[in-house]
Amino acid sequence: MVSRAERPTTLLGLGTALPQHPLTAERAREILVELFPRVRPVTLPPVNRYTVTPLEPRGRALGDAMEAYRTYAPELAVQAARSALDEAGVDALEIDTVITTSCTGYLVPALDIDLIARLGLREDVRRIPSTEHGCTAGLAALGVAHQQLQAKGD
Secondary structure, X not given: OEEOOOOOOOOOOOOOOOOOEXXXXXXXXXXXXXXXXXXXXXXXXXXXXXXXXXXXXXXXXXXXXXXXXXXXXXXXXXXXXXXXXXXXXOOHHHEEEEEEEOOOOOOOOOHHHHHHHHHOOOOOOEEEEEOOOHHHHHHHXXXXXXXXXXXXXX
16 A cells, blocks of 8 residues: 655555465475476475465366455455554555555456455545566565655655
């Protein structure tokens, strides 16, 4: 989230929200090998991942995956946004721009519509939904936020 205030461009707060099912790097590798047996086994960095539903080696249909995203993404987005606002000490009404991104899925209308309503943001808040960046989604969103602040002269 970007707030217009009389201060230099600074990241004031960062919020995260993790789904309830942890997935170790080793288990993620095992599942990849099961899903794609002809692909040479991969080494993943020792980073835990999280899923909203238990991950099954057989995978799931795209429609099922998108339904899970529709079910769980809004609440996780609200948790992360509230955490960022609290850490920054910024009131929701101070927010000028909402940038949402995900490497997991997308919604129509975009995730930010629900987020804006649930956080009580102003009706004139600028929306910048960003999709299809994969694992670089967060970095891409930070770049857009920086550009927005520079354009405003903040």
